[in-house]
Amino acid sequence: MAKQFASHGDLEEKTVSFTEIGEGLYAFTAEGDPNSGVIIGDDSVLVVEAQATPRLARKVIESIRGVTDKPISHLVLTHFHAVRVLGASAYGAGEIIMSDAARAQVAERGQEDWDSEFGRFPRLFQGHEEIPGLTWPSLTFRDRMTVWLGNRRVDIFQPGRAHTAGDAVVWVPDQEVMFTGDIVEYHSACYCGDGHFGDWGRTLDRIMAFDPAAIAPGRGDALLGRDMVAKAVANTRDFVDSTYRPVARIAAGGGTIEQAAAAVRAECDPKFGDYAIYEHCLPFNIGRAWDEARGIDTPRIWTAERDRMMWDLLQK
Template sequence: MAKSFASAGDLAAKEISFTEIGPDLWAFTAEGDPNTGVIIGDDSVMIMDAQATPRLADMVVERIRTVTDKPIKYVTLSHYHAVRVLGASAYGASEIIASDKCRAMVAERGQEDWDSEFGRFPRLFEGHESIPGLTWPTMTFATRMTVYLGKRRVDLMHLGRAHTAGDIVAWVPDAGVMFTGDIVEYRSACYCGDAHFADWGGTLDAIAAFRPAAIAPGRGDALVGEARVTEALASTRDFVDSHFRAVSQVAARGGSLREAADAVRAACDAKFGDFAIYEHCFPFNVARAYDEALGMDTPRIWTAERDRMMWAALQG
């Protein structure tokens, strides 16, 4: 292999922010690293996405304890990826909530995703020795579930396929705030290795229909106010559509994966090249877009071996 994955060299510590985006609603962000949402109710706390390791999750708990001493009762998983779920044990929650499809994806490909991510993004797995194993949801639902944190209502919803087939959002109606997981990003590349490109725009439309006053995205800064929310939704759509359009044109004429990558470079580097984790995501985005353009509806499972084979093919 001529060179390593871009993420293998991403070793610098990130500056953490803990931003209130609504009354008792917080976003833990770190310069393009995976975000965690915090929903504080009358009697308890819900976490949205758990971080990659208990050590990283402990950093979230430290921030939570600066604003509340209420017990953390729920950890909600927006999807199955290792960097989102493997820190769940640190919160001491009584329930871990996800979609039915998310739990099925943990069973189908959770260990493979963990091994794959660990091999190509070492910084996010510092303290991996403390991970007790795969994170298994204890409560699941098909399309919608409502949880009450005392009087505060939280609607958990599967609005459509996007970043994965099992994505969910958390909507807090009393504040008009949404926690979207990786369906929405802000100045960070979308990781599309498990994506459904053709469905993603419709899922963004479903989010926009709520007219959120604020969004905690999967990566990037918290988004407060209509202008920032609209900007992030449009940017995410442009990122996804630009990648898929470029690859689809190559696939339609029988072009190779390497040619698809060149087309994405031409279409996307100038617009998105300075986004966080752009180079990390690039090969996986091209490979999945190429598969979908050829009619493969269900994303292939990423393994450490497949990572290396795909990377070698892209480099010629």
């Protein structure tokens, strides 16, 4: 029997955690659903990642109001994916920040990504009727920028391509804490459908060069302490490599994408089969790995139609 498409079978509400990961720094997590981050400055708050809808964003805001009544002045979106950005209107932030590359991806493929993710994640688009349209930044940067929340410095920069070509991370130097978006995950599959396998490891190296004391990953629990950070980053690296390596081997040998999928399962199922959204991500990850192994540098745009085609081909 064919598996239910993507996350159509995932309908149970997740338990939310709001974990302090440094002084005035919090990770909003929900059992493998997309995370958000909170940075409290002297006079205002910066939020990292908006959630998929205004309704879900208000859950983040409710958690924020449990620890501060300061206004939300800035919203940083680490990349363009719909589940990260379409709740932005709920925050009322004066500045919405993305990298130049991420904004370009909104323009190039934002609507297609919205349609695609809406079809994959029914539960994450609760209240989608409130979404006013595509989320556009009010402020963009190339390479890096700094935001001052009073005396608190917040650095936003691109460490390299990984989950997407426009990935940014947020670094709070006074606490040595980083918000990585989906470059780093914890006990959750990495979604690699818009990824760059060959660059991902180098990007992780650049993150680790900061020696973070804690990380708020894209999905999964907050990573507290350098040992937990190192283990999660190593695990993320293993997931990415274990997905790409078998595909590249089969492609180089003239095999088929179906053979590549079997090879990925043989390597990844024993290690990652119980991770959040593992089955969901698998066909899209293999599809992108297959393209990259054959020299396609820019990920092809995922549409609702292409999603179904790849699922039916590889997720039997």
